[in-house]
Amino acid sequence: MLKTIPLIKIRKFLILILIFNFIIAFYEYFFQTYLYEALASRNGDEILLSYREISGNVIRSKGIFAGPLSLGNFALGITLIFRKNKYIYILSLLICLMCNARLGILCLAFIYFLDYWKFNFKKIFSLFPVAFFLFLIATYILDTSGLLRIINVFDLQSNNHTMRLYFMASAVSLFGDYSLVEMFFGNSGALLAKVGNNAESGWLTLLVENGVVGLLFYLGFWIYAFLKSIRLKLDSGSSSLIILFVIMGSQTYYLSVIGPFLFWVPILKNYIKPKQL
Incomplete structure (x- = not known):
């Protein structure tokens, strides 16, 4: 049965879900509101997981999932399954940035250096456009609270x-x-x-x-x-x-x-x- 897992066949379907989540996450990130709000049980009470309840003072998208963590895990998980697909990698990275999934961002950064950047002294200059890209993200995409939340992972x-x-x-x-x-x-x-x-x-x-x-x-x-x-x-x-x-x-x-x-x-x-x- 394991040999019949149709990973190649479901790849397109998963990419469509990833794109769909990216579009929703993009909307949620820039308009700072969720398309729908999930219910959760805490200490026997039902709580509406509104945008402010989940995000607090940090802008965090969640797509079709119940919360930002689930969206980040989905994006990272799809990347682990289809490591050779650079389009999945890029979409997943952008999604993790918009949902402020710190572990996802760190893991995807690690994957970048494993899969897309082979070290030698000539290629060290290729880090400059990467650094510039990260600067643009930090300046124009991530809000200050979101950036501090990511940095806080090292504290x-x-x-x-x-x-x-x-x-x-x-x-x-x-x-x-x-x-x-x-x-x-x-x-x-x-x-x-x-x-x-x-x-x-x-x-x-x-x-x-x-x-x-x-x-x-x-x-x-x-x-x-x-x-x-x-x-x-x-x-x-x-x-x-x-x-x-x-x-x-x-x-x-x-x-x-x-x-x-x-x-x-x-x-x-x-x-x-x-x-x-």
Whole structure:
């Protein structure tokens, strides 16, 4: 069944969705309003996720998704699946900028240096137009709050990082208090009941929610795919899997509506003969 995944056939469809989201994101970014507002449940209460509720003082698009993070993850995920398509890369980068998806921007910058810029002393001058392009984005596209939010990702003392580490530490602490059965099979909802949030890490959330068995199921496929990509010398495949591992370590990437697709397809690609991709 894995060998029949029609990635080439669905590529055009996914590009159309990406373009559609880009158009909506462009509208939302410059008019600072959402086409629709989703509902979310917090502490048993339904909350309307309005533009100001989600964005605060930062301009962030969300396209057809419930929030900016999901849109950024979608754009980044499609890039990981179709690494050789430069049009998907450009669209994804612009989308991540408009939804201020910091992890997406960093990962796409990493992909640029892996796929589109080969170092030598002559090509070092090619960084100048890239720097100029980034300057234009910082000056004319990103608002000041959005730019500061991106820069803030490098501030390890920020409240965002502090809370993330708190949730991760809480997950590890909770797992340490589990019974033997819970360690193997998890305790769904226990972390949410304890701290009111997930672990802010896909791997740790799998561990506390689904136990060692659930974590090894996901991690086992990832390890096998990674080792196979190295054996077949698939550079883009192995680097995509490393990026996927990092994303899963820093957010619950697999939990959104489209999350399972974005997690499993980059992995299952390595079970298919390269010509079929």
